[in-house]
Amino acid sequence: MARSVERVAVIGLGLIGSSIARAVKERLPQVVVTGHDASDAVREIARGLGLCDHLSDDPASAVENADIIILAVPVGGMADAAQAIAPGLAPHAIISDVGSSKAGVAAALAKALPDHIVIPAHPVAGTENSGPAAGFSTLFDGRWCILTPAADAPADAVEAVSSLWEALGAKVDVMDAAHHDMVLAVTSHLPHLIAYTIVGTASELEEVTESEVIKYSAGGFRDFTRIAASDPVMWRDVFLANKDAVLATLQRFNEDLTVLQQAIRRGDADKLEDWFTRTRAIRRSIIAEGQDDPAPDFGRKH
Amino acid sequence: MARSVERVAVIGLGLIGSSIARAVKERLPQVVVTGHDASDAVREIARGLGLCDHLSDDPASAVENADIIILAVPVGGMADAAQAIAPGLAPHAIISDVGSSKAGVAAALAKALPDHIVIPAHPVAGTENSGPAAGFSTLFDGRWCILTPAADAPADAVEAVSSLWEALGAKVDVMDAAHHDMVLAVTSHLPHLIAYTIVGTASELEEVTESEVIKYSAGGFRDFTRIAASDPVMWRDVFLANKDAVLATLQRFNEDLTVLQQAIRRGDADKLEDWFTRTRAIRRSIIAEGQDDPAPDFGRKH
């Protein structure tokens, strides 16, 4: 039998948490949204924006009577957040989260809440901005949300979390937490690591001034600065939590970079052209699947 | 005395050449635009689009009486293009180009056209698309165009090319060709190399399918696919022409990547957070300087 979801609690009201609150209010107006954030300043802004029906200064009371609780705090804060809500949880409550890495978070939540149903999730959507003002209700439209329930998770609880995400505009996939972490290491964590690296490199060269890097960034560099402007605490936590998968994919990246480096050094024109022709096809597929804007240059204003 | 520019010839009518032709027609309606492209198909499309006042099947006749000729062909084709126009050049003609690397191109043009005035240039603007249909007249608005004249280049010729680019919407800088190549290695060539690499890596992993990479690309990966969809021939030529500067900056990038890799392996949270906080500032400066769209996610449609 399908569970009824009448109250949703959101813990952590930054980019993702506030987007969830907005989307629930807009698309599921019958559902009551309660919320909490550890930061006084964030709660103040959230109140001003009217993000929740009830905003509580205390995590445990924020989750009272909630059917689904979504933890939307940095990955490294999940265990604390889970402990803080434990006293207020209803016995039937489903605890979910939005953390960008899953195996570590799933273990931390299972440990902190041994008597509760935990259905970890990760909406693959976001922007470079953070905080409650950065959220918007359409953030999850057409994006994938990956659930990583344990093998023995109750099917109706998985179904309830899945339906919630679909109601918020997302498409849902279910996979093993370890596989999630490998997939996201490639599609998200490694890209962020590379972007953070190159932006650091560019800003520290002796031969080229920072002002030159900024002026001529439209040559390609500026694309990387968007990702490298993402929240430092959030990303610190992701790399620490998904260390093994990130280092494994980084190893593969390094091998490929060495191959291209050698092709440039040797003047191997064919190798370069072949490689660049191959990579072109992937973008077409991403656009065909509705996962990026088909307009040139992401539709940037020129 | 200022030179008068009444006729501009564009050789190569792809993304950049066709954008120049469009911008001249729109913003300098009194100037006659002549053109040529080596490809029959491109000339056919260019004719259909009405890109030029006169489109010639023959390079030498395309440049007859032109005051400024702009070579907009891949970097590796500049010498051939210069040789092909030589018989048609007026004695006073200024030959310029738009090649993404400059020291090699400047030398090739000076060698091919020893009796002519050569003022190399590079507009730092583009999209991932190529060909005559991809161009648009506002491509250069607010972007920088870098001129790299030889030390003994006539000042009035530099001034004429500079004024032309300003009329097309660009801001103009003048620098040494070798310095240009180092700056652009950082702001454009290395970013492209890294993007080509990571897109290649992601599409060849055994553990993660290509379909997964595409589905979950909104986590960051899709940003890199835009750049890695750029023209393979153009980029092959850029890496071969600017080999030394690209390999030098790549070396620095590799060092920095090793530092971050080690910080992740050791769980050095502070190092990661510090680094990610530093890189955040650069994007703000790029936006403040008008070199990127301030909207979240480049203003992508969600």
Ligand SMILES: NC(=O)c1ccc[n+]([C@@H]2O[C@H](COP(=O)([O-])OP(=O)(O)OC[C@H]3O[C@@H](n4cnc5c(N)ncnc54)[C@H](OP(=O)(O)O)[C@@H]3O)[C@@H](O)[C@H]2O)c1
């Ligand atoms: N940004 C993305 O693109 C994206 C995409 C998918 C998933 N995620 C995941 O979503 C989660 C949130 O990210 P976000 O981008 O929304 O971050 P954010 O905008 O920085 O918001 C996180 C909020 O949680 C608060 N917080 C921290 N610890 C807390 C605790 N123990 N209890 C209650 N509130 C707490 C923070 O307050 P303070 O500011 O005082 O610390 C902050 O207001 C992370 O796990 C991240 O991995 C992010």
Ligand SMILES: NC(=O)c1ccc[n+]([C@@H]2O[C@H](COP(=O)([O-])OP(=O)(O)OC[C@H]3O[C@@H](n4cnc5c(N)ncnc54)[C@H](OP(=O)(O)O)[C@@H]3O)[C@@H](O)[C@H]2O)c1
């Ligand atoms: N794309 C960018 O973002 C960008 C930015 C700044 C500067 N640039 C530089 O601009 C130049 C052109 O790039 P693009 O993006 O405009 O490339 P594109 O769209 O591929 O156009 C190049 C055109 O030149 C033609 N061509 C090749 N060799 C020729 C020759 N010897 N004589 C006449 N036409 C010839 C090509 O014909 P075929 O198709 O038959 O080869 C093609 O139509 C390159 O030097 C590049 O480095 C590019």
